Amino acid sequence: MIAATPLLILPFILYNLGMIGILGSGGVAVFEDVILSMTMLSGAVWTMSVGDLVIVIALLLLFVEILKATRVSSKALLDHLLSMVLFIVFLMEFLLVANAANHVFFILMTICFIDVIAGFSVSMRTAGRDVSIGL
Template sequence: MARFFPFMLLAVIAYGVTVAALGVPLSRELLNIGLPSGTAFVLTVSELLLAISTVVLFFEIMNATSAKSSSILNHGLSMVVFIACGLIFLFIPGFGTGTFVIITLMALVDVIAGYSISILTARRDMTFGNNE
């Protein structure tokens, strides 16, 4: 079941729960650490959500390297997540932010990478003629 689950949905859910449901502002500081350079490292909710989304995207791309038939279902569901993100961005208050646009772009990268990797894998696995 995990092979065809679109993990980018987790990033969208994390955003929805944090920002839309709980009302946590994207600019809220979560961490403020002084660095030896004298600069303060500040981590906001927005940056944490984007970091989580980036890690999720990594696992999605790793999942796309599978040549199993379940990957086709995963690609289709990933496309549904991307389309849903676009519609949510346009029509649901609280999702019209730069952070959510970047998460939506990550969902698009997931779709493009999934199909591209599948095509390249299929092309590599194809053999033409008799190689004897």
Template sequence: MFAAVPLLALPVLIYNLICLTLSGAFKAVDANVRMTDKLFTIHMTSRAEWGVSLGDLLLAASLVVLFVELLKSTTSRRIAIINHSLSMVLFIFCLVEFLLFPAFATSTFFLVTLMVLLDVLAGFIVTIVSARRDIEFGDH
């Protein structure tokens, strides 16, 4: 049953936990500041400095999770349909948070929401294509 849970719920949960630790919680307008503050700097061989923020780390982890979700969507088992449905619920949840709460009106959360949408679309498209391939009509 754990395979039915969309893995992109993890970055959404992490973002929610970050917002809950802000002073105004979901109504905090300083969520963008927390997401864009530099955590550390990497010195590149070109002598440039790459400042890495919490939002950057969350987006990088979300992209890895999206890749795993796309691999999961290629299975045509019954549990995949449940996963796609839960991904749709997660997308609606993310969209509501993005539209209604100031702490979620950031580019970081928008991109995580976009990844959830891509997971939903890819899941349904892959399932439809694989189902169409499974149903073949022979020449009689």
């Protein structure tokens, strides 16, 4: 069961912990806090906020989720089902919770949607290769 748990639940938990104030100042303002600032060779200043870091973490986990989708086992179906449930929870929170209606949460929800679509697509493609017709 733990292997079938979608990894994108981690950014969801991080966002909600930040939203209730456990990660910092509290509310969605914590996602605007700058954690890294670098001056580029062009002279421009590049900054990374907490929200940007959560999005990068989610993208890395999306890569792992797509790799997980290539396995053919009974756990794969449960993994896809739980990913769909997670997306529905993302969508419900986006629509119903005022602090979730911002760009960071929307991008996290979009990443979760891509996980659902890519998971089913990759699994169907992989399952199609495993079917052999004996004549």
